[in-house]
Amino acid sequence: MKRIDKEKLVLALAAPVLAVVVAMALSSGIVAASGKDPIEAFRLMLEYSANADTQVLILNRATTYYLAAVAVAIGFRMNLFNIGVDGQYRIAAMLAAAVGGAVTLPGPLHMTLILVTAILVGAVWSGVAGVLKTHRGVSEVVSTIMLNAVATALIAYLMRDSLLGVLPQGSDQLTTEPLADSADFPGIPVDVDGRTMEVYGFIFIAVAVGIGFHYLLNRTTFGFDLRAAGASESAAVASGVDTKRMVLYSMLLSGGIAGLIGMPQLLGESHSYGVADFPAGVGFTGIAIALLGRNNPLGIAFGALLWAFLDRSAPNLDFNGFEKEIATIMQGLIVISVVVAYELVRRYGLRRQQQRVGEELAQAARRNVTEVAA
Incomplete structure (x- = not known):
């Protein structure tokens, strides 16, 4: 054995x-x-990652990627392909920032309001695809791709200065109303050559999400039904599992986690929503990392760190005469x-x-x- x-x-x-x-x-x-030396390229990448400031940036980027990959992995375990994580995270971050900027509350309540808003918006946006699949048989691949485009258009519409957008002094980029200091999620200070950088405190929330994901799948009846339905729909139906309900629940859960993807950036650094701070493509990166990590929380963590390492090492290659596209x-x-x-x-x-x-x-x-x- x-x-x-x-x-x-x-x-x-x-x-x-x-x-x-x-x-x-x-x-x-x-x-x-x-015509370049590949050993030298890898040496430069490893050398750059040894710097304390680079390690902070890698951890911060990996935190975002980890949440994106877990959101995708939930769908994968149900044999669903949620390509809409990218749109779900951006619309959730924008509306959560708008709600958070419109109120002033004590710290814990303020952060809770923003996080709950992000989770609900992400779940609702993903739930649209779930409802279309369970009630109309529409493939989640098609619906989530289309919802990404709808999210992009809706964000552009709402971010106008006549609606939710404001123009900060000295800036040419529209953002939502800046969050009050009560919404600042404490980070982990790191001394880097006399200056202080912060690792996102949200990294602990990401760890908790990973542990919760593992527990849900492997220690609960819901997780067993989800894995059974993903492995064989006909066998799950024969054992009494309502597969349509599991599809809808899986999409809602995946979207809810997707809503958290932008929170490390929003609560830990930018404190407002701006298009440049919340780029498109993070959700698609999550797909690659979920595949690399085999939909396992621990494997996804290593995949997220590897991806963040490659992202952050690219500029150093360009600086030393190598193509950063490597x-x-x-x-x-x-x-x-x-x-x-x-x-x-x-x-x-x-x-x-x-x-x-x-x-x-x-x-x-x-x-x-x-x-x-x-």
Whole structure:
């Protein structure tokens, strides 16, 4: 039994490790083909990440990516492809910032109001796709893509200076009304060469979300029903699971987590919503990280750190004469490699399972022959 468990663990780790190794090898080949030294490129990236200020930036970026990947992973575990995480997080951040900027409350109440608003807006926006799928059979892939476009247009409309947008003094970018100091989420101060930087305090909320995700899936009846419905809808229905309800609940939960993606930035740094501070594309990055982490909270954490490391290392490559797109190429190759590696490992694991079954049947047959002969 222990041997089998150990083998399962090795197989679970093999796919992401193989994907990263293959992506690094292919990236090295591309860098070498351009006439540059790939070893030097990787050395510069690692050297830059050793700086304390870079590590703070990596942790802050990874916190956002982690939340995005967990939101996507919830859908994946239900066999749903929530591509709308990007729109859900941006519209949630914008409306939460607008609500938070319109009131002044004691600190805990103020932050709670903003967080609840973000969660509800993200859940409602995602819930639209859930309702369309359960009641009209509309693919969540199509509906969430379209809702991303609707979210972008709605944000542009609401951010006009005649509605929710304001123009801060000395700036040419419209933002929502700045949040009061009571909405400042305390960070972790880090001394960097005499100046103080902060790791987002929201990193603890992200950790709590990951633990909650793991507990929900593996320790609750809801999580069991969700995984069962995702693995086989027909089998889940036969066992009494209401699959339509599970689809809707999964989309609501995924959207609610998506609503938290912008909160580290909003409560920890910008304190208002501006388009430049909440860029599009974070939700799609979450898809790649969820794949790399195999929808596992711990695996997603490593994936988020790797992705943030590549993001933050790119400018240093450009500064030292290397094309900064090397980091982007590596990210793309990791996604492709993950898909291929998972399929290879899955096929290998299936063959190993078949071999074990054959060995056990052969042993049982030999025992039967021995008993009959005796």
